[in-house]
Amino acid sequence: MTRTVWGLGTPRTVRPLWALAELGLDYEHRKILPRAAGMDDPQFSALTKRHKVPFYEDDIVKIGESAAIVNYLADRHGRDILSMPAPGTADRAILLDRTLFIMTEIDARMYTVRLHDDPPRGLSAIYGAAPTAVEAAKKYVEKSLLEAARWLDDGRRYVMGENFGTPDILLVSCIEWALLYGVGVPEPLLEYRQHIASRPGYKAAKACNDQSNAAPDFTG
Ligand SMILES: N[C@@H](CCC(=O)N[C@@H](CS)C(=O)NCC(=O)O)C(=O)O
Numbered sequence: 001m002t003r004t005v006w007g008l009g010t011p012r013t014v015r016p017l018w019a020l021a022e023l024g025l026d027y028e029h030r031k032i033l034p035r036a037a038g039m040d041d042p043q044f045s046a047l048t049k050r051h052k053v054p055f056y057e058d059d060i061v062k063i064g065e066s067a068a069i070v071n072y073l074a075d076r077h078g079r080d081i082l083s084m085p086a087p088g089t090a091d092r093a094i095l096l097d098r099t100l101f102i103m104t105e106i107d108a109r110m111y112t113v114r115l116h117d118d119p120p121r122g123l124s125a126i127y128g129a130a131p132t133a134v135e136a137a138k139k140y141v142e143k144s145l146l147e148a149a150r151w152l153d154d155g156r157r158y159v160m161g162e163n164f165g166t167p168d169i170l171l172v173s174c175i176e177w178a179l180l181y182g183v184g185v186p187e188p189l190l191e192y193r194q195h196i197a198s199r200p201g202y203k204a205a206k207a208c209n210d211q212s213n214a215a216p217d218f219t220g
Helices: 014-023 042-047 066-077 090-116 131-150 166-180 187-196 200-208
Strands: 004-006 028-030 055-057
Touching: 004 014, 014 066, 014 166, 014 200, 042 055, 066 090, 066 166, 090 131, 090 166, 131 166, 131 187, 166 187
Parallel strands: 004 028
Antiparallel strands: 004 055
16 A cells, blocks of 8 residues: 655644554655645645645545544554544544544644744734734633543543543644643643653654654745
């Protein structure tokens, strides 16, 4: 199977790289940055007009949403690591609940902060400054992270219990994103992130996602 991941250097692009590392799968990495010259690569433009990274393609699918990519990879290849509960089970419903909560109540709100905060962290020069919206989104994320912390109240190591799963990839990347912007992260989530950060798959993905690995012509 030929696999390609497009994208580099963001809290979203690390996710497919991390899933692939955990699953020990080979892939080609096309290191394009958002809002940079690489986004106009003719091969990339032929795949998607969203102008967004990450993007993933193999012999079966061409998909762009980071949560969809990690869940697809886990559905196909997850075993002991990134095992997926069967469709129609309570665990599958809970996994979807946690996934959508992370993506809509944390990830999407963090992107509001990213788009409208001032440089150097934010993109207000492109998308417009909106300090009230930025502060409100940060508070919203703080509240949502309190909910995510409650998932661990029974002492479980991972979102789904004792097995590392796709929601952990999504949640840890959001926790790190929140920390970058000074959003308050509850102590149990800091500890949770800390122990997950010792995983070889995490370390490999972070190294692959490092912007300093981008080709020199990138302007992003
Ligand atoms: N919901 C998508 C979001 C993808 C996304 O917005 N990616 C950003 C980088 S983190 C991007 O490509 N932005 C380019 C732009 O908005 O101009 C996902 O989770 O994959």
